[in-house]
Amino acid sequence: MNILKNQVLTEKTIRLLQRNQYTFDVIIRSNKTEIKSWIEQFFNVRIKGMNSHRLPNKKKRRGKTFKYSGHSKNKRMIITLKKNYSIPLFLNE
Template identity: 50%
Template sequence: MDGIKYAVVTDKSLRLVSKNQYTFNVESGSTRTEIKSWVELLFGVKVIAMNSHRLPGKRRRMGHTMHYRRMIITLQPGYSIPSLINLNKKTE
């Protein structure tokens, strides 16, 4: 379960929650099937689609930070992740 770093909370990701899509930053070496099984096991939901893109590492004075992947995960209708829905309601 170390592959999922954290949930992304931005304006776009909060808009996607209304479409039953959730955004997570994950380790760049994780596969799509691993991420799908981790999300289904951790949150008890069914995943129907996953989109991903790699974000570059940021430059620092002494090198750079590691790059990571951002996954947009679409859940089946009727499923949701409650902790992220509560964040969306607070911002409205």
């Protein structure tokens, strides 16, 4: 089972790479322990800490009013690795 959807590369996540923190979009129903064990086995790294958050709903305009789309379909994980470990930026699929 592939828990990770994709790596996130934005200005903020590139700054986080200097602190050995990597950002991924993951399946929303997965939890931290599943993600931690999967990443440690797949990339052969050791994880120091993890933070997660759900992305906000998107605002859409319908005539004069604004409506929000349904629930967010992604969860974003910021993973901090221990020293001397790294993850390649681009995965070959």
